[in-house]
Each structure stands twice: as structure tokens, then as C-alpha cells.
Amino acid sequence: MKDLRNKAQEVIEQVNRYVLGKKPEVREVMIAILAGGHVLLEDMPGVGKTTMAVAFSKSMGLECRRVQFTPDVMPSDLTGFSIYQREKGEFVYQKGSLFCNLLLADELNRASPKTQSALLEAMEERTVSVEGITRALPSPFFVIATQNPYGGAGTNYLPEAQVDRFMVSMSLGYPDFESELLMAKSIEQRQSISNLGPAADETLLMEMQRDVGRVFVSEAIYRYLLELVTKTRDHPYLERGASPRATIALVKTAKADAWLKGRDFVIPADVTEQYRYVIGHRIALNTAARMERKGRDEIGEEILKSVEKPPMGK
Helix, strand or coil: CHHHHHHHHHHHHHHHCCCCCCHHHHHHHHHHHHCCCCEEEECCCCCCHHHHHHHHHHHCCCCEEEEECCCCCCHHHHHEEEEEECCCCEEEEEECCCCCCEEEEECHHHCCHHHHHHHHHHHHHCEEEECCEEEECCCCCEEEEEECCCCCCCCCCCCHHHHCCCCEEECCCCCCHHHHHHHHHCCCCCCCHHHCCCCCCHHHHHHHHHHHHCCECCHHHHHHHHHHHHHHHHCCCEEECCCHHHHHHHHHHHHHHHHHCCCCECCHHHHHHHHHHHHHHHCEECHHHHHCCCCHHHHHHHHHHHCCCCCCCC
């Protein structure tokens, strides 16, 4: 367990050398990967989303593909299609962009709803169905998707069913002054990300995931996190609360968080740290919240304060 955790920390350290000033966000992406989930980044262009995805794929020896979504990207570009080959006298299946370990879906909200829906089966079932045949995607398989929250022209915001399939959501934002200063000074000295060597591989990553799955969660912690989720369903400022999938995601991310901290059991602090990443994109504000300028993070903090933490050791 210790050796696996050291390897995970080494991956995080390597990514931090290329994504400066974003240590909490880099760690959270690693938590989602360890928990076997997908990540949604709601952010502006140029803040390091692509660099982060590539750095993770290189550090873990994973095959990474990037799709820049536009209205003319077709579902078959993702899932693949069959083409007739005259020399063979038959149709031959050509794999789409989904056949990789880590897919960077850039500006997913610029794709058509039909193309967005092509990701649903892949994200949930890790399979694609083309021409009546179901094909398994490589294992492991993760999606890091981005959507630009600024400018609505030509965009199709992700439907609730698809947003709910992302385990965590976050925003990178601008780097702090000192990190951006270091970035500016080291442009010529920094090694190309293409030369980044793997600190782990697919086999090690899957061992890490199995180890995370063995982290213990007590009955009291289960009840605590479920109460945090169900509080969103009758909150006066929320039109829609979090789904049961949020409960599952909170359990998995809390386990991964505890594992990275060197424990084989979950404590309340692990749950509270993961709560905003898991819940924020799964709740919808109502009119009263918008009129009173209530934000999702603020409401999340209110819920965390309203639910009593279970005593340690129970």
C-alpha cells in the first residue's frame, strides 16, 4: 500500500511541475482517477486544462486523445464507424477517438446534443455500441471534459443526465502571481511535456484503484455523507438536489482522499473536503437563490455546517 501511494504522489508531483500553482486541483483530479471517475472543468481557455490532461497521461503511461468539440463533430468521430475495404471485400470497423485511456473533451458544450449523448454510454458503461455491436473501451478509461462558461453563442449546455456522470467538477482559474511569474521565467528552461517519463503504468494504476476500494467506511460515516446528500433535496434555495449517483461518488472520492493521506479508513474531514467537488455540479439553484445572489458553494457550506459530524472512531 505504501509503495503504491508513493507512486501516486510521484505522479502528482510530476504534474505539478507543469501545472503551476494548482496543487489542490491537480490532487483532486488524481483523486477522481483513483476513484475511477470523470472530471468536468468549467473554465476559460488558456489556464492549463490540456497541459494537465497530457501531464497525467504521460505520468501514468496512458494513451491520451484530445477532441476539440465544434458543432460539426459527429457521434461517429467518437464511437467509430465501418468503411468498405475493396481489397477485403467487406466492411472494416475503424475505431473512434474514445478508444484511449484518457480523453480530453475540450469545450464539450460546443458539440451538438447528439454528439454529447454519444459520450453517455462510454462514460457510464465503458463501452460503445456501433451498428448493433457493443465494443469495450480500453481499461482504464477516463474523461476530462471542459466547457467554457463565458459566451453562449454556438453552445449547447450539457444535459443533467450527462453532467451527473462526472464524478467531480471544478474550475482551475488563473494561477497566483508568483506561480505565473515562475511560469514566465522558465519558458525556455522547462522540459517539453512530450519528454515526461511515466511514474506509473496501467497495471499500477489499477492496483491503486483496487487498494482504494478496500479503504474502510464506518456505518456512522455512511450515514453522515448520505445526510449531506439528502439535505440538498429539500433545501429552500435548490430547485433540484443531488442524485444517488452523488452518494456513490462521495463514498469513492472520500476513500481515495483518505488513501492519499495514508489512511485505510475514512474520517469526516475526507467527506467534507470532497463534498463541494462532488455536489456543486449536481444541484440547481431556484429563483429565490438567484434573487438573493446565493451561490452553489455558499449553499454547500451551509449544508456542511447544518449536519453534525459523527465522533471519530465510530
